[in-house]
Amino acid sequence: MEPKLIGxxxxxxxxxxxxxGGARYSADIKQPEMxxxxxxxxxxxxxxxxxxxxxxxxxxxxxxxxxxxxxTPKLPGYDANKPGAxxxxxxxxxxxxxxxxxxxxxxxxxxxxSFEHAVDAANHVRVTYQPKTPAPGLPTSKAEPFRPQxxxxxxxxxxTQRGDLTKAMASAxxxxxxxxxxxxxxxxxxEPHTSVAVWEGKQLTIYQATQGIFPSRERIAEYFALPPExxxxxxxxxxxxxxxxxxxxxDGVLAAMAAQxxxxxxxxxxxxxxxxxxxxxxxxxxxxxxxGASRSGDFLGMAHRSLNQTSVFDDFSxxxxxxxxxxxxxxxxxxxxxxxxxxxxxxxxxxxPGEAPGMFALESAIDELAYQLNMDPIALRLKxxxxxxxxxxxxxxxxxxxxxxxxxxxxxxxxxxxxxxxSMRDGNILIGMGMATATYPTIRDEASAKIKFNAxxxxxxxxxxxxxxxxxxxxxxxxxxxxxxxSTDLVTLRAGDTRQPKTPVSGGSRTTASAGSAVVQAxxxxxxxxxxxxxxxxxxPLKGQKxxxxxxxxxxxxxxxxxxxGELLTTLLKRNGGNALEASTSSKSGDEKEKYSMYAHGAxxxxxxxxxxxxxxxxxxxxxxxxxxxxxxxxxxHSQLVGGIVxxxxxxxxxxxxxxxRTNRIMNxxxxxxxxxVNADIPDIDAFFVDEKDEIVxxxxxxxxxxxxxxxxxxxxxxAIYHATGKRIRELPITPDKIM
Ligand code: MOS
Numbered sequence: 055m056e057p058k059l060i061g062x063x064x065x066x067x068x069x070x071x072x073x074x075g076g077a078r079y080s081a082d083i084k085q086p087e088m089x090x091x092x093x094x095x096x097x098x099x100x101x102x103x104x105x106x107x108x109x110x111x112x113x114x115x116x117x118x119x120x121x122x123x124x125x126t127p128k129l130p131g132y133d134a135n136k137p138g139a140x141x142x143x144x145x146x147x148x149x150x151x152x153x154x155x156x157x158x159x160x161x162x163x164x165x166x167x168s169f170e171h172a173v174d175a176a177n178h179v180r181v182t183y184q185p186k187t188p189a190p191g192l193p194t195s196k197a198e199p200f201r202p203q204x205x206x207x208x209x210x211x212x213x214t215q216r217g218d219l220t221k222a223m224a225s226a227x228x229x230x231x232x233x234x235x236x237x238x239x240x241x242x243x244x245e246p247h248t249s250v251a252v253w254e255g256k257q258l259t260i261y262q263a264t265q266g267i268f269p270s271r272e273r274i275a276e277y278f279a280l281p282p283e284x285x286x287x288x289x290x291x292x293x294x295x296x297x298x299x300x301x302x303x304x305d306g307v308l309a310a311m312a313a314q315x316x317x318x319x320x321x322x323x324x325x326x327x328x329x330x331x332x333x334x335x336x337x338x339x340x341x342x343x344x345x346g347a348s349r350s351g352d353f354l355g356m357a358h359r360s361l362n363q364t365s366v367f368d369d370f371s372x373x374x375x376x377x378x379x380x381x382x383x384x385x386x387x388x389x390x391x392x393x394x395x396x397x398x399x400x401x402x403x404x405x406x407p408g409e410a411p412g413m414f415a416l417e418s419a420i421d422e423l424a425y426q427l428n429m430d431p432i433a434l435r436l437k438x439x440x441x442x443x444x445x446x447x448x449x450x451x452x453x454x455x456x457x458x459x460x461x462x463x464x465x466x467x468x469x470x471x472x473x474x475x476x477s478m479r480d481g482n483i484l485i486g487m488g489m490a491t492a493t494y495p496t497i498r499d500e501a502s503a504k505i506k507f508n509a510x511x512x513x514x515x516x517x518x519x520x521x522x523x524x525x526x527x528x529x530x531x532x533x534x535x536x537x538x539x540x541s542t543d544l545v546t547l548r549a550g551d552t553r554q555p556k557t558p559v560s561g562g563s564r565t566t567a568s569a570g571s572a573v574v575q576a577x578x579x580x581x582x583x584x585x586x587x588x589x590x591x592x593x594x595p596l597k598g599q600k601x602x603x604x605x606x607x608x609x610x611x612x613x614x615x616x617x618x619x620g621e622l623l624t625t626l627l628k629r630n631g632g633n634a635l636e637a638s639t640s641s642k643s644g645d646e647k648e649k650y651s652m653y654a655h656g657a658x659x660x661x662x663x664x665x666x667x668x669x670x671x672x673x674x675x676x677x678x679x680x681x682x683x684x685x686x687x688x689x690x691x692h693s694q695l696v697g698g699i700v701x702x703x704x705x706x707x708x709x710x711x712x713x714x715x716r717t718n719r720i721m722n723x724x725x726x727x728x729x730x731x732v733n734a735d736i737p738d739i740d741a742f743f744v745d746e747k748d749e750i751v752x753x754x755x756x757x758x759x760x761x762x763x764x765x766x767x768x769x770x771x772x773x774a775i776y777h778a779t780g781k782r783i784r785e786l787p788i789t790p791d792k793i794m
Contacts, residue, residue, distance in 0.1 A: 060536045063689035066528045067542065068291070068521075077291045080248040083261040085319035088250070089118055091312045092172035093305070093328055094162035094179045096154045099188035099397040099718035100366075103152040103181060106162055111178035116171030118316045120179060122162040123149050126311065130279035144368045144400055146304040147332075148277075148311065154183065155367050156399045157719040158331030160304050165312050165320060188397035188718035191363040192338040193235060199361055199392035202371035206403060207497075207562070209647075210376050214445055217386025222355025226346025230423050234343065234415035234784045238363075238711040239336040239404060240329065240720070240728060245293025247333055248323040249309035258310055259286045262302075265295035265522050266559030270302040271552045277307050290550045295522035297403035298334050300561040305332065330723035334402030335711065337362040337372035339411045343419035351427050351437045353384040358416065364393045368400045373408030377493055377765070378416050379445040380651060382438040387445075397718050403561060405701055406761035409494060410768065414705070414786065417490035417769030422782060425475070431489055431773070432459050432468070432657075443651030451650040451750035454681035455491065458657040458744050462489075462679030465740060466659035475780035484664045485674075486778025492656030492680065492766030496567055496757040499558035500642035503572035505534060507580050508634045509627035511609060513538065515576075516548045519557040519569040524760055525690030526565045532686055533570050533754060537577030538623070539607040555638065563654075563758025566686060570754035572641040578753075579637030581606050587635070588626055595619050641753065650750055654757035656680035658699070658766030662774040669790030673703055673771060677740045680762060683748040684755035691759055695741035698763015704730050705764065706771040710787050 071077040096103075108120040126149040147159050154161065164175035189197060202212055223229060250261040258278070264270045267287040275282040292299065309322035324333070344357040362372035375389035404410070424431040436459065442449050463469070471487040472478055478485040506514040515534045521527040527547055535542040548554055557569045585604050588596040588611055596604060596611065596619065605614050612620025627633065646652070661675035676699055685691045708729040712721045722728045741763070748755055768786070775793065776782050783792050 060532060061685050061688055064528065064532065064542065064687060066525055066690065067531050067547070068527055079245055079291045079293055080250060080261045080263045080289065081323045083250045085250060085252055088319040088321055089165050089167060089316055090169040090172045091163050091165045091309060091320050091322040092176040093160040094164065094176045095328065096157060096159040096161045098154055098183045098185045099157040101154050101183050101185035103154060103161060104184045105182050107180040111164060111175045114171065114175040114178055116167040117175045118165045118167065120162060120164050120175065121149055121312065121315060123152050126150065129277045129311070131277045144301060146307060148304055148307055156331055156365060156397050157717065158399065158723070160308065160332060163308055163312055165316050189366065189395060190715050190718060191238065191396035191398050191713060192340055192361065192394065194715050195363065195394045195396060197394040199394050202369060202391060202393045205371055205373040205391060206407065210373055213390045214379055215388050216445065219355045219357060219386045219388045222386035223344065223346040226354050227349045228423065228426050229346040230419060230426065231342070231344045232419060232422065232784060234341045234418060236339045236411040236414060236786045238338045238713065239705070239709045240711045241296060241298030241334050241404060242329055242725065243294030243296055243298060246324040246326060246329055247299065247303065247305050248321070249306045250319060250321045251310040251313035252319040253313050256280060257284050259288065260310060261288045262306055263292050263299055264289050264302065265292070265299040265520065265561050267518060267520050267550065267552050268556050269559050270306060273302045274307060274310060278310065287552045288550060289520040292520055292522040295560060296405045297407060297561060299522065300403055300559050303333050326725060327723055330720045331399035334400055334404070335398070336404035336407065337364065337401040339372055339374050341374055341412065341415040343415050345419055345423055347423060347427065351429050351434050353382055353438045355386040356384045357388040359390045360412065361392050361394065363396050363398065363401060365398055365400045366395050370401045372401060372411065374412035374415070376408050377412055380443045381440060381491060381493055383440045383444065384438065405698065406494060406764045409761065409765045410705060413490065413765045414768040414772065417766065418772050418784065421488065421769065421773040421776065432463060435459065435491060446651055448649065448651045451646065451652045452683065452746055452748040453653065453655060454744050454746045455655040455657070458655055458679040458681050461744055462657035462659055462677055465679065466677035468659065475777055482666050484666050484778040486662045486664065486774040486776065488770045488773025488777050489657060489659045490766040490769035490773060492658050492678070492762050493653050494563060494758055494762035494765055496652040496654060496751055497562040497564040498567040498571065498643050498752050499564055500640060501557040501568040501572040502555035502638065502640040503569065503576040504555050504636070504638040505576040505580050506634045506636040507538065507623065509624060509632040511540065511544060511624045513545045514548065515545055515573065516554045517557060517569055517573060518549065518552060518554040519565060520550050520560055522560045524694055525687060526560065526569070528690055529566050529570060529686045530573050533573040534577055537574060537581065538609055540609045563760035566754060566756045567752045567758060570686065570756060571752045572639055574753045575639040575641045576637050579639055580635050583635045583637060584611055584623055584626060587630055591630065593629055594626060595621055646750055652751050654680065654682035654759060654762050656762055656766055658770040660767065660770040660774045662771060662778055664775065664778045664793065669794040671707060671775060671788065671790065674737050676737060676767065678763065678766065679742060679744050681744040681746040682757040682759045682762070683746050683751055685743050686756060691743065692741060694759045695763045696739050698761060699739055699741060699767045700731060700736055701764045702767025703736060703771065705786060706768045707787050
């Protein structure tokens with residue numbers, strides 16, 4: 055059988071397990087004597103607990119314990135005053151005191167012999183409060199904005215300035231100054247957060263739905279003052295993450311606390327309603343965009359001033375302005391970030407944190423400017439195409455955005471669009487076409503991998519990384535198989551477990567770039583060993599040849615200049631005692647980040663059809679062209695794009711967590727009222743990749759694709775709605791009432 059190549063759309067290696075129920079997610083884990091924990095949540099958003107009465111709950115059938123701040127043993131590594139300030143190190147509410155900082159905060163935990171008994175007991179816990187007025191979030195907040203200490207990624211400064219914005223705006227012939235707002239969104243992965251904690255003496259094993267088994271291990275170990283090697287985190291399968299399973303939240307630590315308290319394994323699986331508060335939210339934003347241009351459409355000055363919200367106990371600040379710094383040519387610019395504090399659950403990364411709301415504002419503003427200039431929106435973007443990253447003053451490692459505009463426009467049928475708003479219709483249906491640029495940085499972290507090439511031609515790949523549903527296990531397997539030119543069937547993968555080599559969090563679209571590069575380098579190290587073995591082997595046809603003259607294809611090592619001269623790796627190994635060749639590598643970036651700016655790009659197109667009488671908005675067509683370096687698996691990569699684009703539909707038209715301004719409680723804390731799209735809301739999506747080769751970005755040659763899909767689709771839809779109706783809606787979500 056011909057080996058499958060990189061880029062081939064092969065099925066997931068775990069696809070069969072997933073569709074037959076063989077894949078065991080954290081909530082499927084069973085342990086002998088396992089108990090179940092259920093959380094009791096606060097019903098006020100600010101204040102203190104006056105008393106918790108657990109007497110009747112404790113008498114309920116099957117109850118093992120009710121843990122509250124009154125009886126919970128203090129964790130040795132707990133420090134309530136430790137600043138959170140990073141996406142992975144926030145302050146957690148762990149039943150250590152009677153403080154309530156937000157509504158739906160865990161304040162007690164019922165542990166019983168069954169889930170149902172635990173729910174029942176939790177419902178019998180009686181709480182009285184000493185409430186205080188909660189500080190509301192955006193847009194009602196009256197709090198004084200403050201300058202955050204930092205943005206989530208250390209490379210992003212909080213504020214940047216270049217050129218002379220005042221002068222640029224004064225010289226502009228056409229200008230725009232508008233405010234765009236986005237609402238709070240709540241994380242709702244299909245699989246709620248779950249942890250199953252098992253103690254054996256001072257050893258803790260935790261089966262956890264997490265995007266980062268290693269960061270989770272370190273954080274949990276810190277709380278229990280254990281060396282990290284005493285904690286093992288296993289995540290064989292994860293049902294979606296999107297940023298919410300990046301950090302370990304209170305539930306992940308509480309499961310281990312409960313297991314220690316009742317001296318039994320404990321499963322803590324969040325219920326859907328538990329998700330609204332304690333596992334992160336995308337911050338609401340208020341963003342002011344200012345653009346000044348010449349009559350011919352050259353951007354002269356640009357400002358992006360964004361305001362976000364953060365909780366009273368943490369410091370996450372939504373980095374909405376970061377892409378404005380790099381995406382277009384513009385000599386004078388100001389980008390700032392400010393925050394207000396509110397009594398809400400922690401704000402946190404959600405698919406393209408910063409980029410998603412920021413690109414809605416930026417790409418809407420550019421569309422508005424295109425109408426003012428009477429220019430085609432693509433032509434305006436091309437006019438201001440950035441050949442270099444102007445903020446960092448660096449070249450791009452590769453940038454195929456022009457090709458994305460061109461190929462996307464062609465596949466979408468952009469030429470059929472008539473320029474004027476309200477100029478396209480089909481009876482009572484207004485038709486609109488809009489587009490927007492998409493982009494997302496390529497991030498890479500240190501990762502390690504181990505590869506063992508056996509004399510029988512099979513390969514064992516060991517790499518810690520979790521697969522959060524994106525297809526990472528398949529991509530890792532393909533990269534290893536590809537290095538030897540063998541079929542993926544010959545590769546066995548050991549992953550999703552902190553006993554395997556260390557890899558980073560699967561967030562920021564970094565898994566293939568990071569862990570994939572480690573696989574590529576480990577395979578290279580194995581191949582180097584094979585070359586050395588061959589050139590020193592009297593019986594090898596490659597005896598005395600140079601390493602650099604040899605290559606591997608289809609499991610065979612041979613001379614580049616004379617392919618007939620060579621032998622199968624299996625032949626070489628069998629002749630040399632039948633031992634496997636094994637190599638471990640730790641792979642990290644060199645100085646390419648100092649020399650190049652690295653981004654994936656895309657052009658997203660949308661068509662909407664709007665009932666003029668009812669204001670009902672249907673997205674009828676979505677086309678997106680993306681350039682992201684080497685595509686390891688065309689099938690799983692395509693599904694990443696589609697997933698991001700669908701979330702864009704959700705963000706543009708539906709998602710909105712509504713806080714009651716008096717109580718700060720989320721009024722639609724369920725999936726019936728917190729709207730997300732269903733199949734019927736989504737047209738066929740034509741998402742495709744434009745060829746791009748990037749040998750600088752990382753050894754795997756890949757750019758991140760998990761998040762880019764959402765960065766263009768929101769504005770593309772908003773811009774299409776304007777084109778259809780002539781109404782510019784700057785406040786998400788765009789619901790029928792706003793366009794009527
Ligand atoms: Mo993603 S929001 O960086 O997991």
